Amino acid sequence: MARLSLDNVTKSFANFDAVKDVSIDVADGEFLAVxxxxxxxxTTLLRLVAGFEKVTSGEIRIGNEVVxxxxxxxxxxxxxxGIVFQNYALWPHMTVAENIGYSLKVAKLDxxxxxxxxxxxxALVNLQGLGERRPANLSGGQRQRVALARCLVAAPSLVLFDEPLANLDVHL
Known part of the structure; x- marks a missing residue:
């Protein structure tokens, strides 16, 4: 995983600072929980790192690149x-396999x-044999594992989780 560095990052919405002057340095391969x-x-901090929101001030680096x-x-x-959202963001009209493989399809992989x-x-998330099911036919923990598999299948350099353990069974 790539190094992540936030330097005095602030995100304001009108007169409200949702994130204010946050500085974090996460080494390559390190795991950080916020x-x-x-x-x-x-969540706003994760959205800033992923690029779904723009910083009001400060700087975010992934690896050596200012993003x-x-x-x-x-x-x-x-x-x-890669990001695994709290609500999973799975497409209900697609099968589990189609949800997981969507980024590969967009990338036009063979x-x-x-x-x-x-x-x-x-197999990585222990859902072998469930590829043809629809998300509505899965438990909350299974849906979360589909979202994790969708994230990991694209081999991201950085993985973000929003409430990653909220719906997993204790033994998982």
Missing amino acids: LGPSGCGK SGKGGSVAPEKRRV KAVARRKVEDAL
């Missing part, structure tokens, strides 16, 4: 950041290679 009460800015700062913002799809990567991702 804890705090509801409404303190954790958000005075000079502008790198588009989310060019950051190689269908056989993509199919193998999806199977490997299903």
Whole structure:
């Protein structure tokens, strides 16, 4: 995983600072958990790193590249950041396998290679044999694992989780 550095990052909405002067340095391969009460800015911070929001001030680096700062913002799809959302953001009209493989389809990966990567991702999250189901036919924990597999199948350089353990069974 790539190094992540936030330098005095602030995100304001009108007169409200959702994130104020946050500085974090996460080494390559390091795991960081951000804890705090509801409404303190954790999700906004993740959205800033992913590129879904633009910083008001400060700078965000992934690896050695500035992805958000005075000079502008790198588009989310060019950051190689995977995110697992609190609400999973699964498409109900797609099967589990189609949800997981969507980024590979957009990248125009060879269908056989993509199919193998999806199977490997299903095995990684212990959902073998469920690829043809729809998200509505899964438990909350299974949906969360589909969202995780969808994130990991694209081999991101950085992975972000919003409430990652909220719906997983204790033994998982």
